[in-house]
Amino acid sequence: xxxxxxxxxxxxxxxxxxxxGHDPALEAALEAQQAAxxxxxxxxxxxxxxxxxxxxxxxxRRVLEIGTxxxxxxxxxxxxxxxxxxxxxxxxxPGNAAIARASIDAAGVGERVDIRVGRAADVLPTLVGGFDLxxxxxxxxxxxxxxxxxxxxxxxxxxxxxxxxxxxxxIVRDDSTDPMVxxxxxxLRMLGDDPRFDATALQTVGIKGWDGVALALVV
Numbered sequence: 001x002x003x004x005x006x007x008x009x010x011x012x013x014x015x016x017x018x019x020x021g022h023d024p025a026l027e028a029a030l031e032a033q034q035a036a037x038x039x040x041x042x043x044x045x046x047x048x049x050x051x052x053x054x055x056x057x058x059x060x061r062r063v064l065e066i067g068t069x070x071x072x073x074x075x076x077x078x079x080x081x082x083x084x085x086x087x088x089x090x091x092x093x094p095g096n097a098a099i100a101r102a103s104i105d106a107a108g109v110g111e112r113v114d115i116r117v118g119r120a121a122d123v124l125p126t127l128v129g130g131f132d133l134x135x136x137x138x139x140x141x142x143x144x145x146x147x148x149x150x151x152x153x154x155x156x157x158x159x160x161x162x163x164x165x166x167x168x169x170x171i172v173r174d175d176s177t178d179p180m181v182x183x184x185x186x187x188l189r190m191l192g193d194d195p196r197f198d199a200t201a202l203q204t205v206g207i208k209g210w211d212g213v214a215l216a217l218v219v
Contacts, residue, residue, distance in 0.1 A: 032072030067138030071100030143187035166212030
C-alpha cells in the first residue's frame with residue numbers, strides 16, 4: 001500500500017474502530033461541535049484515547065487544558081481523572097465554551113470540569129498551581145507562553161502534552177514566516193533548552209495529516 005494521506009486516514013479509522021470503539025457521548029460532542037460550525041481541529045479519537053491513558057498512567061488528578069474548543073478532549077481527560085479529580089480548561093471564545101459545557105454535562109462529567117473563558121495568557125496567571133498534567137492545544141503562536149505557565153503551575157513530575165507539532169513537516173524550515181510554524185519551532189526549542197523540562201516528540205500521520213505531539217516532564 002502506498003503511503004498517502006488517504007491511506008493514513010484509513011489506517012487511523014481502523015485503529016480507532018479496533019482500539020477505541022464507538023462512544024455515544026463523544027460522538028454527540030463532535031456532532032454538536034460540527035453543527036455549530038466550529039473548526040474540525042479537535043484531537044483524533046486515537047489521540048483522545050492516548051490523552052486518557054497518559055492521564056491514567058501518570059495518576060493525574062488535577063488537569064489543566066489550554067484550548068477547549070467543543071469539549072471533545074476535555075471529556076476524555078475528565079473521564080481519566082475519575083471521581084474526585086478535576087479538569088480546568090481555558091477557552092478564549094465564549095461560544096465555544098457554551099457548546100463544550102453542554103457536551104461535557106451531557107457526557108456525565110460536568111461536575112469534574114471548570115471552564116474558564118478568556119485569553120489563556122490572561123487566565124493562566126490567576127490560577128492556583130499543582131496541576132499533574134497540562135494539555136496544550138491552543139494558538140500555536142503562544143506556545144512558549146503556555147509552556148512557561150505549565151512549568152509554573154505544575155510540579156516535579158507534571159506531564160505536559162503539546163499538540164500539533166508536526167506542521168506538515170514545516171518545522172524543519174528556519175526561514176518559515178508562518179506564525180504557527182514559528183511558534184511551534186520556538187516551543188520545541190524551549191522544550192529542548194529549558195532546564196525545567198525533559199521532553200521528546202513524535203511525528204504522526206493519520207486523519208489529521210502529517211502532525212505530531214511533544215511529551216515532557218516538569219523536572
